[in-house]
Amino acid sequence: MSxxxxxxxxxxxxxxxxxxxxxxxxxxxxxxxxxxQKRAGNLQDTPIAISAVTxxxxxxxxxxxxxxxxxxxxxxxxSEAGGEAQLYIRGIGSNIxxxxxxxxxxxxxxxxxxxxxxxxxxxxxxxDRVEILRGPQGTLYGRNATGGAINxxxxxxxxxxxxxxxxxxxxxxxxxxxxxxxxxxxxxxSGRLAVRRLKDDGYTEDLDPQGGDKVDDNDLAxxxxxxxxxxxxxxxxxxxxxxxxxxxxxxxxPIDNTGLAESLGAKxxxxxxxxxxxxxxxxxxxxxxxxxILDWTLTDTTNLNLTVGYRxxxxxxxxxxxxxxxxxxxxxxSYESEQLSAELRLSGESGWGxxxxxAYWFDEDKYGALxxxxxxxxxxxxxxPRSFIFRADGTGEATALFGQVDFKLADTWxxxxxxxxxxxxxxxxxxxxxxxxxxxxxGLFTPNPIPDATPASTRRVSRSWDAWTPRVGLEFRxxxxxxxxxxxSEGFKxxxxxxxxxxxxxxxxxxxxxxxxxxxxxxxGGRLRAxxxxxxxxxxxxxxxxxxxxxxxxxTFTTNAAEATVxxxxxxxxxxxxxxxxxxxxxxxxDATYDRFVTPYGSCTAVNxxxxxxxxxRVGLPRLIDAAGNRLNNAPEFKGxxxxxxxxxLSGGGSISLQGAxxxxxxxxxxPANTTVMSQSSYTLVDARIGYENExxxxxxxxxxxxLADEDYFHNIVQFTSTSDARKDVFAIGNALGYPxxxxxxxxxxxxxxxx
Numbered sequence: 137m138s139x140x141x142x143x144x145x146x147x148x149x150x151x152x153x154x155x156x157x158x159x160x161x162x163x164x165x166x167x168x169x170x171x172x173q174k175r176a177g178n179l180q181d182t183p184i185a186i187s188a189v190t191x192x193x194x195x196x197x198x199x200x201x202x203x204x205x206x207x208x209x210x211x212x213x214x215s216e217a218g219g220e221a222q223l224y225i226r227g228i229g230s231n232i233x234x235x236x237x238x239x240x241x242x243x244x245x246x247x248x249x250x251x252x253x254x255x256x257x258x259x260x261x262x263x264d265r266v267e268i269l270r271g272p273q274g275t276l277y278g279r280n281a282t283g284g285a286i287n288x289x290x291x292x293x294x295x296x297x298x299x300x301x302x303x304x305x306x307x308x309x310x311x312x313x314x315x316x317x318x319x320x321x322x323x324x325x326s327g328r329l330a331v332r333r334l335k336d337d338g339y340t341e342d343l344d345p346q347g348g349d350k351v352d353d354n355d356l357a358x359x360x361x362x363x364x365x366x367x368x369x370x371x372x373x374x375x376x377x378x379x380x381x382x383x384x385x386x387x388x389x390p391i392d393n394t395g396l397a398e399s400l401g402a403k404x405x406x407x408x409x410x411x412x413x414x415x416x417x418x419x420x421x422x423x424x425x426x427x428x429i430l431d432w433t434l435t436d437t438t439n440l441n442l443t444v445g446y447r448x449x450x451x452x453x454x455x456x457x458x459x460x461x462x463x464x465x466x467x468x469x470s471y472e473s474e475q476l477s478a479e480l481r482l483s484g485e486s487g488w489g490x491x492x493x494x495a496y497w498f499d500e501d502k503y504g505a506l507x508x509x510x511x512x513x514x515x516x517x518x519x520x521p522r523s524f525i526f527r528a529d530g531t532g533e534a535t536a537l538f539g540q541v542d543f544k545l546a547d548t549w550x551x552x553x554x555x556x557x558x559x560x561x562x563x564x565x566x567x568x569x570x571x572x573x574x575x576x577x578x579g580l581f582t583p584n585p586i587p588d589a590t591p592a593s594t595r596r597v598s599r600s601w602d603a604w605t606p607r608v609g610l611e612f613r614x615x616x617x618x619x620x621x622x623x624x625s626e627g628f629k630x631x632x633x634x635x636x637x638x639x640x641x642x643x644x645x646x647x648x649x650x651x652x653x654x655x656x657x658x659x660x661g662g663r664l665r666a667x668x669x670x671x672x673x674x675x676x677x678x679x680x681x682x683x684x685x686x687x688x689x690x691x692t693f694t695t696n697a698a699e700a701t702v703x704x705x706x707x708x709x710x711x712x713x714x715x716x717x718x719x720x721x722x723x724x725x726x727d728a729t730y731d732r733f734v735t736p737y738g739s740c741t742a743v744n745x746x747x748x749x750x751x752x753x754r755v756g757l758p759r760l761i762d763a764a765g766n767r768l769n770n771a772p773e774f775k776g777x778x779x780x781x782x783x784x785x786l787s788g789g790g791s792i793s794l795q796g797a798x799x800x801x802x803x804x805x806x807x808p809a810n811t812t813v814m815s816q817s818s819y820t821l822v823d824a825r826i827g828y829e830n831e832x833x834x835x836x837x838x839x840x841x842x843x844l845a846d847e848d849y850f851h852n853i854v855q856f857t858s859t860s861d862a863r864k865d866v867f868a869i870g871n872a873l874g875y876p877x878x879x880x881x882x883x884x885x886x887x888x889x890x891x892x
Contacts (some may be wrong), residue, residue, distance in 0.1 A: 138202075141154055141158040144271075145245050147159045147222045148218075148882060150241065152622075153702075154842055155164075159832055160321075161378070162604075162660075162663060162712055162714055163663075163715065164492040164661055164662025165591045165662055165663060165664075165665055165710060165712050166191070166710070167179075167180075168180075168188050168418070168606040170182060170186060170265075170267050170285070170287075170309050171267070171287065172184050172186050172190050172267055172269050173276060173492075173540075174276050174441075174481060174483070174492060174494075175439075175483060175492070177302035177531075178430055178618075179656075180619065180656045180658060180665070181553070181619065181656075182273070183272075183609055183611050183619065183623065183654070183656075184269055184623075185211075185269075185271055185654055185667075185669040185671075186267060186268065186269050186270065187209055187211075187212075187237060187267070187268040187270070187722075188265055188266070188267050188268075188667065189265060189266045189268075189662060190264075191262075191263045191264045191265055191291060191584050192727075194260055194263050194266070194442070194572075195302070195404065195887070196825070196838060197795075197823070197840070198221045198304070198840055198842075199348075200259045200260060200261065200426070200883065201257055201258065201259050201260060201509070201602040201630050202214060202221070202223065202243075202266070202286065203216070203221065203257070203851075205266060205268070207777075207799045207821060208221070208541070208730070208777045208779070208797065208799050209268060209662065209722070209777070210269075210706065210722050210723050210724035210775040210776055210777060211225055211226050211245075211270050211398060211706060211724045212224070212225055213225075213229070213724075213770040213771070213772065213773070213775070213801070213877075214301045215231070215770055215806070215851050215852035216290065216386070216552045216851055216852055216875060217231070217233070217852045217875060219730065219873055220254060220386075221253055221254055221257040221564045222235035222253070222770070222852070223239065223240075223241040223243075223253065223257075223283070223286070224240075224241070224283060224705060224769070224770040224771065225241055225268070225270050225271075225531070226271065226283065226671070226673070226724075226726060226728070227272060227726055227728030227767075227768045227769075227770070227771030227773075228240050228282050228283035228284075228630075228648065228675070228702065228704050228728075229241060229283055229517065229739070229769070229770055230240045230334055230679065230765065230874075231415075231681060231769055231806070232679065232681060232694050232837040233598060233636070234504055234506075234528070234633075234635050234636040234637075235471065235473070235502040235503065235504035235528060235530045235635060236249075236504075236528065236530055236562075236564050236632040236634060236635035236636075237631030237632040237633075237679070237694060238251075238278065238279070238280045238629060239253040239280055240281075240282050240283045240629050240646075241280075241281070241283040241285065241630065242273065242277050242278070242279075242280045242281035242284075242285040242286070243255070243257070243285070243286045243288070244277075244285065244286070244287050244288065244462075244617050244695035245288045245314075245410035245425070245427075245442075245447075246285075246288070246289060246290055246427050246445075247279075247425050247429065247431070247443040247445075247500065248425070248445030248447065248477060249268075249278075249358045249441060249477060249478070250447060250473065250475075250551060251419050251447075251473055251498070251500045251502075251532070251577070252473045252502070253834065254421070254423065254448050254451070254471075254491070255423060255447060255449050255473070256381055258353075258358075258381070258423060259332070259334065259356055259358065259381075260288075260359055260511060260834055261290070261314070261330055261331075261332045261358045261377075261379070261566055261769060262290055262291050262314070262316045262332075263288065263289070263290060263291065263361060263770060264289045264290060264330075264449075265289050265292040266286065266288050266289070267286065267287040267289070267367050268284065268286055269285040269286070269287070269872070270282075270284045270669075270706070271284055271623075271625065271628025271650055271652055271671060271717050272284070272605075272626060272648045272650045272673075273285045273482060273556035273625075274556060274603075274605030274625060274626050274628060275538055275553065275555065275556045275605055275606065275607040275625065276306070276538065276556075276604075276606070276607075276851060277430045278496060278534075278536050278538070278556055278558055278605070279306075279534060279536075279558050279560065279603075279628060279629065279630050280629050281627055282627040282628065282646060282647075290360060290362070290375065290377075290654060291316065291318070291326050291328065291330070292328065292362065292364060292373070292713060293318050293319075293326035293328040293362055293363065293364040293373075293631060294318045294322060294326060294328070294892070295319075295326055296320070296891065296892040297318070297319030297320070297539070297816050297891040298317075298318055298319060298344060298396055298889070298890065298891030298892045299313075299315065299316055299317035299318060299319075299889070299890055299891055300315055300316060300404075300887055300888065300889040301313075301315035301887070301888055302314050302315060302752070302886065302887040302888075303885065303886055304883050304885040304886075305884055306336075306881065306882055306883030306884065307336075307339075307880070307881045307882050307883065308336040308337045308338055308339055308784070308881070309336055309337045309351070310334075310335070310336035310337075310821065310883065311333075311335050311336070311718070312332070312333075312334045312335075312353075312883075312885075313332070313333045313334075314330070314331065314332040314422040315330070315331060316328060316329065316330035316379045316431075317329055317853060319891065321363075324365055324366055324630065325363065325364070325365050326363070326364050326366070327361070327362065327364070327460075328360075328361070328362045329359075329360070329361050329362075330359070330361075331358065331359050331360075332356065332357070332358040332359075333355050333356070333357055333358075334355070334357075335353075335354060335355050335518055335619070336353055336354050337350050337353050338350045338353030338354070338384065338743070339351040339352050339409060339878040339879060339881070340352040340387040340409050340410065340411055340876065341409065341410045341411070342384070342387075342411055342412075342413045343408075343410055343411065344411075344412040344413055344414045344461045346414040346415075346416075346461070347384075347412075347414050347415050347416060347417065347456070347834040348383040348384035348385075348412035348413070348416055348417055349382040349413075350383065351382070351383075351385060351386065351387050351411060351413055351417070352383070352384075352387055352866075352878070353383045354381070354383055354385055354877075355381065355382050356380070356381045357379065357380050358377070358380075359376075359377065359378050359379070360375065360376070360378075361376050361545075362374065362375040362376075362378035364403055365639040368433075369432060369434075370430070370431070370432045370433070371388060371429075371430075371431045371432075372429070372430050372431075372704065373427075373428070373429040373431075374426075374428055374429075374469070375425075375426070375427040375428075375429075376424075376425070376426050376427075376428070376793065377424065377425050377846075377847055378422070378423070379419070379423050379424075380420075380422040380423075380834060381419075381420065381421050381422070382418065382419065382420040382421075383418070383419055384417055384418060384419075385417035385418055385453065385456075385457075386419070386455065386461035386875060387411040387413065387417045387454050387459065387826070387875070387876060388411075388455075388456070388457070388458075388873045388875055389405075389411070389456070389459055389815060389850070389873060389874045389875075389876055390402075390405075390871065390872075390873055391410045391872040391873060391874050392813050392871065392872040392890070393857055393864065394846065394860045394861055394864040394865040394871045394872070395458060395460070395464075395510075395860060395861065395871040395873075396458070396462075396464055396859060396860060396861040396871070397458045397459075397462040397464050397545075397859065398460075398861075399861045399863070399864070400428065400459060400462050400464075402460035402684050402827060403460070403461060403865065407874070408848050408850075408874070408876040409746065409848075409876060409879055411459060411882070412460055412461035413458065413459070413461070414454035414460075414461040414462075414463065414625075414796075415454065415455070416454070416465055416800050417455055417456050418452070418457075419451070419452075419453045419454075420452050420453075420456050421449065421450065421451035421452075421855070422449075422450050422451075423444060423447070423448065423449045423450070423498075424445070424447070425445065425447040425448075425449055426445070426446045426447075427444070427446075428439070428442075428443070428444045428445070429443050429444040430443075433659070435484075437482070437484050437485050438482070438484040438864075439482070439483050439484065439519075440480075440481070440482050441479075441480070441481045441482075441483070442478070442479070442480050442481075443478070443479045444476075444477070444478045444479075444664070445475075445476070445477050445478075446474075446475070446476055446615040447473075447475050448472075448473060448474045448475070449471065449472065449473045450471070450472050450786070451470065451582075452468075452469075452470050452473075452581070453467075453468065453469040453471070454467075454468050454579070454581060455467040455468070455469070455730050457508075457856060457858060457859055458737070458856075458859040458871070458873070459807065459873055462647060464511065464858075464859050465508060465510055465856070465858045466509045467506070467507070467508055467509075468505075468506070468507035468508075468509070468579030468580040468581060469504075469505070469506055469507075469580075470503070470504065470505040470580050471502075472502060472504075473501070473502040473503075474500070474501050474502070474863050475498065475499065475500040475501075475543050476498070476499045476500075477498040478492060478496070478497050478501070479495070479497075479498070480495050480496075480601045482494070485537065487542055487544075488540045488543060488737075489541065489543040489544045489550065490542045491539070491540070491542070492540050492753055493537075493538070493539040494537070494538050494539065494795045495535075495536070495537050495538075496534070496535065496536040496537075496800035497532040497534070497536075498532070498533065498535075499532070499533050499738070500530075500531065500532040500533075501530075501531055501671040502529070502530045502531070502532070502726065503527075503528070503529050503530070504525045504527075504530070504635060504636060505525065505526060505528070505580050505636075506525070506526045506580075506636040507524070507525040507526075507579030507793055508523065508524055508525075508579070508858060509521075509523045510523050510858070511577045511712065513578070517860060523570070523579075524568065524569065524570050525568070525569045525571070526566060526567070526568050526569075526578060526635070526636045526637070526820045527566070527567045528564060528565065528566045528567070528633075528635035528636060528670070529564075529565045530562065530564050530565075530633070530635060531562065531563040532561070532563075532630075532774075532780035533561050533562075534558060534559070534560035534561075534564045534630075535558075535559050535560070536556055536557060536558040536559070537557050538554070538555065538556035539554060539555060539556075539558070540552065540553070540554030540555075540607065541554070541591065543555055548588060548612060548613050548614055549610070549611065549612055549613075550610075551607045551608075551609070551610055551611075552607070552608065552609035552610070552611065552623075552654035552757065553605045553606075553607070553608050553609075554606065554608075555604065555605070555607075555609040556605045556606075557599070557602070557603075557604055558602060558603050558605065559601075559602040560598075560601055560602070560630060561598065561600040561602065562598065562599055562630070562632060562874055562884070563596075563597070563598040564595075564596070564598070564633040564635050564642075564748065565592070565594070565596045566594060566595050566596075566635050568594070569593070570593075576863075593859070596630070597633065597642060599631060599633075599642050599698055601630065601631050601644070601645050603628040603645060603647075604626075605625075605626045605627060605628055606624075606625070606626055607623065607624070607625040607626070608623070608624045608625075609621055609623040609624070609625075610623075611624065612621045612870045616878050617657060617658035617659070617662065618655075618656075618657050619655070619656040619657070620653075620654070620655050620656075621644075621652075621653070621654050621655075621656075622651075622652070623650070623651070623652045623653075623654075624650065624651055625650050625651075625652075626647065626648065626649055626650070626772035627647070627648045628645045628646065628647050628648075629645055629646045629647075630645055631643055631644045631645045632678065632679075632694070634693040634694050637692065637693045640803040641695065641696050643694050643696050644677060645677065646675070646677045646678050646679050646696065647675075647676050647677055648673050648674070648675050648676075648678070649673065650671060650672070650674075650675075651671065651672045651773065652669055652670070652671040652672075652674050653669070653670050653671075654667070654669035654670070655667065655668050655669075655784060661885075662711075663711065663712045663713075664709070664710075664711045665709070665710040665711070666706075666708070666709050667703070667707070667708045667709075668704075668706065668707045668708070668709070669675055669705070669706045669866075670703075670704070670705050671702075671703065671704060672701075672702070673700075673701065673702035673703065674701065674804070675699065675700040675701065676699050677696040677698075677699075677701060678696065678697070678698035678699065678733075678759065679694050679695070679696060679813040680694065680695065680697050680698050680735070680808065681693070681694055682697075682735045682736050682837075687880050694850075697733060697734075697735060697765070697820070698730050698731075698733035699730070699731045699732045699733070699810070700728065700729060700730050700768055701727075701728075701729060702726070702727070702728040702729055702768070702771075703726075703728075703828065704724060704725055704726040704727060704728070705724070705725045706723070706724045706725075707721075707722060707723050708721075708722040709721045709722065716782055716783050716784055717780065717781070717782050717783075718780070718781045719778075719779070719780045720779050721776070721777065721778040721779075722776065722777050722778075723774070723775070723776035724776070725773065725774055726773060726774075726775070727773070728739075728767060728768040728773065728881040729764075729765055729766060729767055730763045730764055730765065730766050730768065730808060731764060731767065732764055733762070733763040733764055733766075734760055734761070734762050734764075735760065735761060735763055735808055735809075736758030736759065736760055736761075737758075737759055737760070737761045737807075737809050737869055738758070738759040738867030738868050738869040739757075739758055739759055739867060739868045740754040740755055740756070740757055740758070740759045740783050740867075741755060741756070741868075742755050743866065744867055746864045747866060747867075748867070755864075759867055761809055763810070765806040766805070766808055766809070766810040767805050767810060768805075768808075769805060769806055769807065769808070770804050770805075770806070771804065771805075771883070772802035772804050772818075773802045773803070774800070775795065775800065775801045775802060776799075776800050777797065777798070777799045779796065779797035779798075780795070780796055780797075781793060781794070781795045782794045782795075785872070786891050789830065789831035789873075790828060790829060790830040790831050790845045791828070791829050792826070792827070792828055793825075793826070793827040794825075794826055794830070795823075795824065795825040795826075795827075796822070796825075797822070797823045797824075798820060798822050798823075799820065799821045799822075799823075800818070800819070800820045800821075800823070801818060801819060801820075803815055803816065803817050803818050804816050806852060806853045806854070807855070813853075813872045814849075814853050816849055816853065816874075817849075818845065819849045820845075820849055821842070821843050821846050822843070822844040822845055822847075823840065823841065823842050823843070824840065824841050824844055825838060825839065825840040826838065826839050826840075827839075830843075833889065834888060834889045834890065835886075835887070835889075836886070836887045836888075836889075837884075837885070837886050837887075838884070838885050838887075839882070839883070839884045839885075840882065840883055840885075841879040841880065841881070841882045842878075842880070843878065843879055843880050844879060844884075845880075846858055846879045846880040847879070848876070848879065849876075849877050850874035850875055850876055850877065851875055851877045852871065852874070852875045853871055853872065853874045853875070854870075854872075854873055854874075855870030855872050855873075856870050856871055856873060857869070857871070859871040859873070
């Protein structure tokens with residue numbers, strides 16, 4: 137859909153909503169408080185493109201994690217592969233999963249940055265709100281926020297006794313029980329305890345008795361306790377949490393006809409929610425954290441904040457790489473991370489404006505291992521070496537100084553200027569082992585001892601980088617319900633290492649220069665909220681995965697090999713049409729393409745040289761393609777969402793609410809080559825919910841259906857050369873396999889609230 141057409145659609149939608157609200161006489165929309173600028177403020181007063189999802193919405197819509205939020209957020213795209221979640225905002229993200237690389241969207245939990253992406257992507261527990269900051273956040277949030285930042289804020293202890301308990305049953309034999317209790321302990325001390333237990337049998341059926349009896353399932357236990365001590369000037373908060381999870385891993389579905397398993401007689405399968413998994417696959421992780429926050433009001437206009445955090449992550453993973461009952465390849469992964477961080481901020485305000493200065497420190501120790509195990513037979517596409525293991529130890533340390541000043545030029549104009557200096561150092565030590573043919577097929581988890589790497593197959597390397605990331609903004613506020621802003625900002629993503637690859641050149645940071653213009657407006661007495669933004673990015677030194685040939689092995693590694701331009705439009709509308717009817721709509725139009733990117737995509741051999749002119753004179757070398765003009769990964773041209781909620785009172789007391797929502801996403805590509813097989817076509821998800829709440833508000837019952845039309849789609853597609861048949865995969869680009877998303881789901885939930 138062209139940008140001009142989308143503008144017309146947005147204008148029509150805006151006009152229809154405005155016309156309906158204009159005839160209504162009702163209360164204004166509720167204020168939304170966010171901490172996007174490291175201080176509490178109204179969403180409409182924050183000159184940043186930001187979305188906020190409240191804890192009430194998370195509960196009512198049965199939102200489990202960031203992936204579920206992404207479906208309804210036009211600028212956020214979620215995918216997953218190899219047990220690693222991948223987030224993209226406005227086309228900027230990362231599909232690189234190893235401990236030597238970092239995310240492009242910075243995730244924070246209660247103010248603490250999470251060094252590994254999955255630390256912030258676990259299932260939600262007792263959440264107050266989730267904030268999604270769009271665009272580079274290099275000044276206040278620092279490294280690895282080139283795409284944006286996500287803040288997950290848990291519910292805080294309360295001064296009065298309250299709590300809730302909730303139980304849900306649903307599709308796939310799902311049982312989900314959660315609850316919390318909160319209140320005062322002494323005059324100055326209050327506490328909160330939240331728990332959750334979730335189990336289901338998974339949305340994919342395994343038809344092979346050799347595999348596990350469950351796949352794409354959930355088994356989660358989570359606990360969080362918090363204490364808050366509060367006086368007139370000082371608030372001290374201590375948060376401790378722990379979660380553990382296990383399942384039969386995820387399913388993967390062969391898409392093209394180049395798989396070796398298909399050549400050897402794998403059973404045909406057309407249903408993406410059924411699999412022939414012969415592997416006793418599993419995925420297990422556990423994570424824990426302790427966070428301390430001191431917030432001290434030094435004077436009426438000056439505040440000091442110290443946030444310190446400890447967080448760890450431990451994950452083991454055994455996966456059926458080819459997704460069939462034929463024994464081809466198994467993948468084993470193991471990740472461990474332990475991090476400490478501290479941020480100190482001093483802020484204040486006066487008649488001329490506001491200011492903030494701060495210092496940041498982060499330290500991480502991490503371990504990662506990858507084991508790829510081929511079966512014992514010798515098929516036509518045997519790899520050399522057939523089986524291998526990489527083990528990598530890594531370290532990372534980052535420090536930063538930052539500040540921002542908001543200076544009032546006049547009653548209606550404010551000039552904002554900020555700057556951050558970041559310095560970081562990373563180390564990487566890799567050990568490589570080659571397994572013998574008679575080793576067990578459990579890879580990393582084999583009971584047989586795996587030989588240590590020889591000195592020739594080890595490497596140790598370290599690198600350091602620094603960066604200045606400024607931000608300059610101009611705000612114009614002609615009235616209390618109108619804010620217009622123009623911002624220039626920069627962001628940088630940390631450099632790193634190819635620590636789980638036979639090819640390991642270190643790669644440098646990637647950089648984003650952003651110009652954005654936006655408007656935040658309220659109309660009709662605050663009953664209609666309309667926010668819009670337009671942006672332009674100059675994106676350089678992109679960290680991208682490219683193909684490489686090492687002997688007879690085709691592998692991938694990460695390098696700085698591309699430049700891109702990203703530009704787009706966003707619109708968010710929220711309206712209280714009547715006292716009973718709320719409507720929300722949002723859309724994003726995105727043009728995100730490579731400007732310059734010549735990349736290897738497969739290999740040139742004496743056999744295939746006649747099949748592609750690009751292989752002329754390149755026998756034994758990578759096959760090169762020019763991706764200039766192609767779309768970035770996970771960057772749909774159009775993504776939109778619309779929802780409506782209608783509430784009405786019952787004559788006998790209580791109320792009924794009806795809610796419907798539709799979320800549409802355009803085609804996305806998963807590799808720079810932009811081939812059809814490596815893309816997910818456009819799809820639309822429809823959700824519905826009906827709820828009852830009694831007159832006192834302490835009892836609520838809800839029933840919902842997600843993906844009402846039972847839409848089939850993949851949330852990621854990959855290509856593995858380890859699973860392909862060389863006779864069919866003539867350029868050695870890999871066998872295409874997709875990770876299926878869930879189909880139709882339903883659930884019924886009962887919640888009882890007590891106390892205040």
